[in-house]
Amino acid sequence: MTADIPYTSQYVTTQSFVSRAKFNVSKGKSVGRSFLERIEKNIIEVVASNELCINYEFKDVIDLQIPVELSYLRTAYEKSQYILELENDWDENGALSYKLETWIKSINFIHEFSLIIFRDFKRKIISPKIYHGPSQSIDILLENNKYSLLINIPPDSDLGIYYGKDKVGNSSKGEINLNKINYALIPIAFNF
Amino acid sequence: MNANSSQNIPAPFPVEVIDDDQKLFYRIHRNNIDHDIVDRKEKIRPVAFDPKPSPHSVQMSVNWEKYSSAEATRLSAPKPELNGVLSFISGKIRISPVNLNVTHSPTQRTNRSHSHIHDVLSKKNDPEIRLLLRDSCEWEIDVN
Numbered sequence: 001m002t003a004d005i006p007y008t009s010q011y012v013t014t015q016s017f018v019s020r021a022k023f024n025v026s027k028g029k030s031v032g033r034s035f036l037e038r039i040e041k042n043i044i045e046v047v048a049s050n051e052l053c054i055n056y057e058f059k060d061v062i063d064l065q066i067p068v069e070l071s072y073l074r075t076a077y078e079k080s081q082y083i084l085e086l087e088n089d090w091d092e093n094g095a096l097s098y099k100l101e102t103w104i105k106s107i108n109f110i111h112e113f114s115l116i117i118f119r120d121f122k123r124k125i126i127s128p129k130i131y132h133g134p135s136q137s138i139d140i141l142l143e144n145n146k147y148s149l150l151i152n153i154p155p156d157s158d159l160g161i162y163y164g165k166d167k168v169g170n171s172s173k174g175e176i177n178l179n180k181i182n183y184a185l186i187p188i189a190f191n192f
Numbered sequence: 193m194n195a196n197s198s199q200n201i202p203a204p205f206p207v208e209v210i211d212d213d214q215k216l217f218y219r220i221h222r223n224n225i226d227h228d229i230v231d232r233k234e235k236i237r238p239v240a241f242d243p244k245p246s247p248h249s250v251q252m253s254v255n256w257e258k259y260s261s262a263e264a265t266r267l268s269a270p271k272p273e274l275n276g277v278l279s280f281i282s283g284k285i286r287i288s289p290v291n292l293n294v295t296h297s298p299t300q301r302t303n304r305s306h307s308h309i310h311d312v313l314s315k316k317n318d319p320e321i322r323l324l325l326r327d328s329c330e331w332e333i334d335v336n
Contacts, residue, residue, distance in 0.1 A: 079228075086223070090223055091221045091223060091224070092221065092269065092270040092271050092274065093221070093244050093270075094244075129226065131226070131237045131238070131239060132223075132237070132239055133238070133239050133242075133317055134239055134242040134313070134317045134322075135242075135316070135317060137317045139237070139238050139239060139319070141237075141238060143234060148323055150238055150319035150322065150323050151319070152317045152319050154316070154317065161316075161317065161318070161319060162319060163318075163319040163320035163323060165323065171320075173319075173320055
């Protein structure tokens with residue numbers, strides 16, 4: 001915890017999201033038990049005590065609080081909702097539609113990652129572009145004029161993969177256990 | 193008359209070597225473009241470089257400029273009006289950092305230009321090769 005910003009123990013990822021996700025599991029929608037357990041363990045405790053938050057809600061499946069400094073995340077999340085509107089054969093080449101569960105997993109991941117960068121580095125993550133990916137996966141692209149980081153969230157497993165590179169030959173790639181994320185191993189994608 | 197007569201059935205197209213300076217045309221569906229972005233390269237969503245038919249394919253189909261054109265490639269789509277066309281220089285694909293094989297693979301008697309970029313996804317949904325291919329391509333025909 002840093003000295004510069006006074007922190008309280010407000011929850012950023014809300015309990016209501018967890019409870020609603022649980023509700024969906026009980027209704028037969030497969031969000032994944034380990035996924036829920038991780039959220040509960042990993043709920044982020046820190047927002048500056050004088051921090052204002054805005055809300056991002058989607059139907060009855062997502063309810064997130066976003067610090068006002070990161071309000072652009074809400075725009076990114078809203079834009080990504082187009083993924084859920086893609087129907088089978090959206091490319092006229094047989095591509096399949098996308099699962100709500102994969103999209104929730106992706107939003108939760110990038111939200112948590114953003115908040116950790118905000119908390120630990122006091123920096124704003126690059127505005128994420130959340131796109132449909134190959135084979136019903138979801139791509140999260142963090143890109144500025146210096147480097148690109150592409151994270152892929154799969155529909156059928158909890159092993160994400162990422163690749164990052166800059167314009168001068170540096171690169172990094174790896175895997176992310178979405179049930180037990182070690183954020184220290186993922187390139188921190190903020191504007192230097 | 194013999195149905196297999198060589199007079200009635202054209203010979204298969206021979207497989208040729210694609211030189212490094214040759215262009216390869218690749219269709220891009222409008223759903224794979226972020227129309228909110230101005231930068232012509234960054235507006236290409238990385239999913240555009242996805243071998244078809246997914247999920248088991250590992251090679252991308254392209255058309256060799258020797259026997260095709262950007263417009264002919266666009267017109268080969270089920271709905272051409274929903275597609276643009278990108279191109280790659282085969283030599284740039286073959287060298288680092290992309291390092292993929294390019295071969296001529298003519299469709300028997302129908303598409304002499306048909307070629308493959310091989311091993312595009314060595315790992316499922318590999319983000320590395322998709323970003324590198326996006327860096328390597330150029331626009332030929334845009335789509336709104």
